[in-house]
Amino acid sequence: MPTALSRALAGFASGLRYEHLPARAIEAVRIGMADTVGVMLSGIDMPVSRHVLASLGTRGVKNEARIQLGTETASVADATLVNAVTTSSVVFDDVAFAGCHTSTVLMPALLAEGERIGASGRRVIQAYAAGYEAWARLAERDPDSYSSKGWHATACFGPLAVALALANLRGFDEATTLRALGIAASMSGGITASFDTDVGPFQIGRGAAGGVLAVQLAEAGMSAPADALERSGRGMLVALSPKGAVDLESPLDDLGSAWRLESIGINVKQYPFGNIAQRAVDGALDLANAHDVKPQQVMRVELLISDAQYAVISKSPSVLHFVPSHSVPLAVVAALFEKRVTFDALEESFHGRPDVQALLQKVETVADSRIPADTQPNLGFSGGVRLHLADGRVLESPSVDYARGHWTRPMSEAELWQKFWSCSSKQLAQPQAEKLFASLIRLDEVANVGTLNR
Known part of the structure; x- marks a missing residue:
């Protein structure tokens, strides 16, 4: 027994x-x-x-x-x-x-x-x-x-x-x-x-x-x-x-x-935001750095998420009330403005700026049935980010299984320091x-x- x-x-x-x-x-x-x-x-x-x-x-x-x-x-x-x-x-x-x-x-x-x-x-x-x-x-x-x-x-x-x-x-x-x-x-x-x-x-x-x-x-x-x-x-x-x-x-x-x-x-x-934002920030940074995207070029931002994760995220209090450390749109907008995401993004001196507020209004969450549900809960946004630019281009980062810093993608000791x-x-x-x-x-x-x- x-x-x-x-x-x-x-x-x-x-x-x-x-x-x-x-x-x-x-x-x-x-x-x-x-x-x-x-x-x-x-x-x-x-x-x-x-x-x-x-x-x-x-x-x-x-x-x-x-x-x-x-x-x-x-x-x-x-x-x-x-x-x-x-x-x-x-x-x-x-x-x-x-x-x-x-x-x-x-x-x-x-x-x-x-x-x-x-x-x-x-x-x-x-x-x-x-x-x-x-x-x-x-x-x-x-x-x-x-x-x-x-x-x-x-x-x-x-x-x-x-x-x-x-x-x-x-x-x-x-x-x-x-x-x-x-x-x-x-x-x-x-x-x-x-x-x-x-x-x-x-x-x-x-x-x-x-x-x-x-x-x-x-x-x-x-x-x-x-x-x-x-x-x-x-x-x-x-x-x-x-x-x-x-x-x-x-x-x-x-x-x-x-x-x-x-x-x-x-x-x-890697970023001072909730776990649900980590992959989305990775995707935004990849696009911003690879294509040298300027915030003023961005007409619309789509954050891609699986149907299963959307069902969870849509009930979060952070969706209804702006809490800087839990705001995935703010984390992504900071990535586009600064090409990095630090504690500075949580300060009103950043997220209260008119240009930052304007870009925040252009961010939307999109449930994509092509994205499979995660095998682990609380992973949040998929890392898939779609940027619609003023010149007509649409840039998209692919969904990823795990954010940088995940046990399968560990940070180096220098990065940890x-x-x-x-x-x-x-x-x-x-x-x-x-x-x-x-x-x-x-x-x-x-x-x-x-x-x-x-």
């Missing part, structure tokens, strides 16, 4: 060691951690980050973990909360499977608890893998998208991943890990109605901090259901399942031998940023993560 799902995940997390990880999985974690710390630094001045920071009860009282890798400290739970909120506030964070942002949840918790206990970079990598791999397997068990039911999957599954990761980091046995998982299941939650508001990043941060609390309570001896995920009619997976089609029975036979960190990995965003510097330059001097990036991208060589950015 196969091991029950919750117990199988707890056994995997409690038994995983660094030596078990393939090199490609280790590389994925190093990239995810380095990229996400940079993104966190870019969000320090965001309003939601300031709101949450002001609410912390242990700020300056407990000296367990640093806030945003700076000089202020708080409890591990509070530092995790604000650091996760700060990271997700700028929608520049990486993406893994099913549209979930694994690093946004795992990095803050692992660095906070790792700092408290003096964990090495290898221990943190090992723990990240425990949380990621378990989360990936849970995401695969339901054929339907959680967002179709209104669930924010990152916020819903984040507490579980953090609980398993921190249980591994702390060296908990299987029984304690199982209780931590059961407690974390009770903390699941988050709705897509919160997207495009401050509640979106807050519910991710709350989920990460919930995983921290689950581990603390399990260590203290709190009891919890041993089948909190899979109990028929009552477990978390059944409660969240959009159509009740979640698989509660299939065994996890290859957990620990087939690695999703190898096959799915970490998908790094350039993104890190663009994110951190307002907070760190360049030599300090270079030192921090070098430590993160080679996290396996760090003896104590508490020394990062010191």
Whole structure:
């Protein structure tokens, strides 16, 4: 008889060691951690980050973990909360499977608890893998998208991943890990109605901090259901399942031998916009650079998308309300004006310009039945972009499977550094940023993560 799902995940997390990880999985974690710390630094001045920071009860009282890798400290739970909120506030964070942002949840918790206990970079990598791999397997068990039911999957599954990761980091046995998982299941939650508001990043941060609390309570001896995920009619997976089609029975036979960190990995965003915009920006930049397109030449812009993705995109709040970081038309217009897309495009000094506003009015979304539906959700626009020019020419970029920065089209270390510097330059001097990036991208060589950015 196969091991029950919750117990199988707890056994995997409690038994995983660094030596078990393939090199490609280790590389994925190093990239995810380095990229996400940079993104966190870019969000320090965001309003939601300031709101949450002001609410912390242990700020300056407990000296367990640093806030945003700076000089202020708080409890591990509070530092995790604000650091996760700060990271997700700028929608520049990486993406893994099913549209979930694994690093946004795992990095803050692992660095906070790792700092408290003096964990090495290898221990943190090992723990990240425990949380990621378990989360990936849970995401695969339901054929339907959680967002179709209104669930924010990152916020819903984040507490579980953090609980398993921190249980591994702390060296908990299987029984304690199982209780931590059961407690974390009770903390699941988050709705897509919160997207495009401050509640979106807050519910991710709350989920990460919930995983921290689950581990603390399990260590203290709190009891919890041993089948909190899979109990028929009552477990978390059944409660969240959009159509009740979640698989509660299939065994996890290859957990620990087939690695999703190898096959799915970490998908790094090149542009400070939502994931749905990344391929469209690639297409626009390809056309603008190849044909030296000037904005004043453009009469109409068509952003091509599959019928299936259009059904999802058309319901997004960002379509109804202009939110710069979620606006695909703005990202494409920035590409046409600047031949690059940076944080500058998010400033009103750019998107409020009359010429930019005029071109925005010429951008339309076109569902194209010839474009196949993506095999992964949340990939958004296809990368197919059609430009109608004043001289009668029509330029079109082809649809692409994955954006630059996807695990199958990875950024070089130099490109990763350039993104890190663009994110951190307002907070760190360049030599300090270079030192921090070098430590993160080679996290396996760090003896104590508490020394990062010191």
